[in-house]
Each structure stands twice: as structure tokens, then as C-alpha cells.
Amino acid sequence: MRTPNDQPAVEVDALRQSYGDFEAVRGISFTVRRGELFALLGTNGAGKTTTMEVLEGMRPARHGHVRVLGLDPHRQRRRLRPSVGIMLQEGGFVGDLTVAETVRVWGGLSADVGRPPAGAVLETVGLERKARTRVRQLSGGQKRRLDLALAVLSGPEVLFLDEPTTGMDPEARRDTWDVIGNLRAQGTTVLLTTHYLEEAERLADHLAIMHEGTVHAHGTVEEVVAKAGDRIVFRLPRLPRGGVPSLLDTPPEVTRAGDGAAVTYTIDGASPADRAHTALRSLLSWADEHELTLQRLEVRKGTLEDVFLSVVGDAR
Numbered sequence: 583m584r585t586p587n588d589q590p591a592v593e594v595d596a597l598r599q600s601y602g603d604f605e606a607v608r609g610i611s612f613t614v615r616r617g618e619l620f621a622l623l624g625t626n627g628a629g630k631t632t633t634m635e636v637l638e639g640m641r642p643a644r645h646g647h648v649r650v651l652g653l654d655p656h657r658q659r660r661r662l663r664p665s666v667g668i669m670l671q672e673g674g675f676v677g678d679l680t681v682a683e684t685v686r687v688w689g690g691l692s693a694d695v696g697r698p699p700a701g702a703v704l705e706t707v708g709l710e711r712k713a714r715t716r717v718r719q720l721s722g723g724q725k726r727r728l729d730l731a732l733a734v735l736s737g738p739e740v741l742f743l744d745e746p747t748t749g750m751d752p753e754a755r756r757d758t759w760d761v762i763g764n765l766r767a768q769g770t771t772v773l774l775t776t777h778y779l780e781e782a783e784r785l786a787d788h789l790a791i792m793h794e795g796t797v798h799a800h801g802t803v804e805e806v807v808a809k810a811g812d813r814i815v816f817r818l819p820r821l822p823r824g825g826v827p828s829l830l831d832t833p834p835e836v837t838r839a840g841d842g843a844a845v846t847y848t849i850d851g852a853s854p855a856d857r858a859h860t861a862l863r864s865l866l867s868w869a870d871e872h873e874l875t876l877q878r879l880e881v882r883k884g885t886l887e888d889v890f891l892s893v894v895g896d897a898r
């Protein structure tokens with residue numbers, strides 16, 4: 583199925599979902615453009631899987647509006663199915679089938695011409711040597727790769743991946759990032775959920791950070807990280823009487839460690855670029871006055887992890 587190129591692949595507008603009295607998704611909006619990779623990052627229970635299930639057509643949107651390739655994913659799921667690949671958080675396999683049999687059975691379920699042979703798909707996900715292995719003998723990470731193979735089998739336009747690398751060792755995770763990156767490079771639109779910040783940082787064109795049913799930060803990795811501000815970080819061998827000063831109205835975060843302390847200042851991301859310089863100058867003169875050495879002094883850019891932790895911390 584083809585849709586006009588200017589139409590987003592995925593649209594979510596003011597989506598709300600509840601389980602009984604509990605509102606798991608509380609009015610979220612985002613758009614995934616065609617051919618891009620969008621990462622939905624979040625804490626446990628943030629509402630990522632619930633959102634994915636609505637987009638996959640497994641449950642209707644209770645409030646708000648969702649579209650996948652311009653169609654309602656629940657009411658028009660039959661029309662959408664050939665264009666969409668889905669990798670669930672937990673795939674259900676038949677343990678007695680071999681890997682190759684599983685791919686063939688799955689392929690037979692979705693009538694489609696021009697599908698690549700099982701061997702080619704298994705090679706894509708690095709499971710070609712396991713073709714004759716029974717599914718129940720696969721490791722957790724290998725099962726996730728088989729899940730991915732089944733999701734891409736029909737050559738979908740849009741791919742939904744719910745925590746695709748959970749349970750994988752670091753090498754398998756990197757291999758899977760390559761597979762996902764290649765699919766995206768070939769024009770597949772990918773929406774994935776993940777707990778791994780590095781996964782989003784490596785792969786995502788755009789990302790959203792979800793916490794308790796709400797999107798708290800949204801944009802390219804650079805846009806989201808720019809909001810984090812610079813960090814000035816150091817250790818003090820002892821805490822002077824009077825404590826550690828504020829710098830340019832920014833109070834320090836002080837964590838006691840023995841007689842000394844670890845100190846962090848977050849310099850507001852919206853402030854002029856030379857603020858870290860000004861702050862550092864007054865910090866060094868404060869240290870001289872108190873005859874203190876700032877140990878392991880570091881001035882660094884904020885990271886995605888800083889943003890993630892502040893989203894979670896602010897919301898608590």
C-alpha cells in the first residue's frame with residue numbers, strides 16, 4: 583500500500599487509554615514521518631506497550647486519534663496488515679518447531695508474494711546457523727532475533743518493535759542495531775520502544791521520553807540533549823563551613839562522601855553559551871579563597887541520561 587509521501591507514517595493525537603479506573607496513557611501526541619526511526623523511551627509502566635498495542639490495532643483508541651499509513655489501525659487492521667510488521671514484547675513460539683520451520687509456518691499465515699526465503703531472513707538477523715535448532719533450545723536473545731525475523735518477513739513499510747533488544751548480550755544488541763539501522767536505511771519506518779538510552783541515541787531520528795502516561799521530552803536526540811544544559815562536576819576532600827555556594831543562581835547538588843562531597847551544578851540549557859565559563863571562573867576563585875582543590879573537575883555537556891533522570895526526578 584502506498585500513501586502520499588507527505589503523510590506521516592504514524593500519527594498519535596491526544597491519545598488516552600485506561601485499564602478500568604487506571605489511566606495508563608494520559609493524552610500523548612507524536613508523529614512519525616515516513617522512513618524515520620522513532621524511539622519511545624520510558625520508565626517501567628510508562629505506557630509504551632499500551633501505546634504500541636493501540637498502534638498495532640490490538641485495542642481501539644479510547645480517546646484521541648491514531649492513524650498508521652493514514653488508516654485506523656483497529657478498524658482497518660485487515661487493510662493495514664500487509665504493510666505492518668510487529669515484534670511483540672513476548673513472542674509466542676511453538677517450542678518443538680525448528681527455527682526454519684517457524685519462519686515457514688509464519689510466512690504461510692500471511693499470504694504474500696515475493697517473500698524472501700527463510701534462509702535469507704534468518705541471515706538478516708544472524709540466525710542462519712540455528713535454522714535446524716528447535717525453538718525451545720534458543721537462548722532468550724536468540725528468540726528475540728527470531729521475533730525480529732518474523733516481524734520483517736513480509737517486507738513491511740512500518741515496523742513496530744517493542745523492546746527489540748531486551749535479553750540480548752552487548753554484541754547481539756549491536757548486531758541487532760545494525761539490522762534495524764539497515765532496515766531504516768532501506769526506507770522502512772520504525773517505531774521502537776526501549777529502556778536503553780544508548781539504543782535510542784544510536785538509532786533514533788526522533789525520540790520521546792514517556793513517564794507515567796505522559797510525554798515529557800520530544801525531539802531529535804540533539805534537541806532533547808540541548809535542553810539538559812552543561813554540567814560542572816567535581817569532588818571536595820572536605821566540606822568547608824558555610825557549604826558550597828550557588829553559581830549564577832544555580833544551587834549545587836551535594837552528595838556527602840566521608841568527610842568530603844561530590845558536587846554537581848547544572849547550568850541551564852536555555853542560558854547563553856558562555857555561562858559555564860563565567861560560572862567556572864567564580865567557582866575557582868571560591869576554591870582559592872577556601873584553599874580547596876576541586877578534584878576530578880569536569881565540565882561536560884548534558885547527556886540523554888541526564889534528561890531522562892531529570893524527567894523521572896521532576897515527575898516524582
Ligand SMILES: Nc1ncnc2c1ncn2[C@@H]1O[C@H](COP(=O)(O)OP(=O)(O)OP(=O)(O)O)[C@@H](O)[C@H]1O
Nearest residue numbers: 601604606624625626627628629630631632633777
Ligand atoms: N491489562 C492490563 N490491566 C491493567 N493494567 C495494565 C494492563 N496492562 C498494563 N497495565 C498498566 O498500565 C501501565 C502501563 O503499562 P505498559 O505495559 O503500557 O507500560 P510500559 O511503558 O510498556 O512498561 P515496561 O517498560 O515496564 O514494559 C502500567 O502501570 C501497567 O501496570
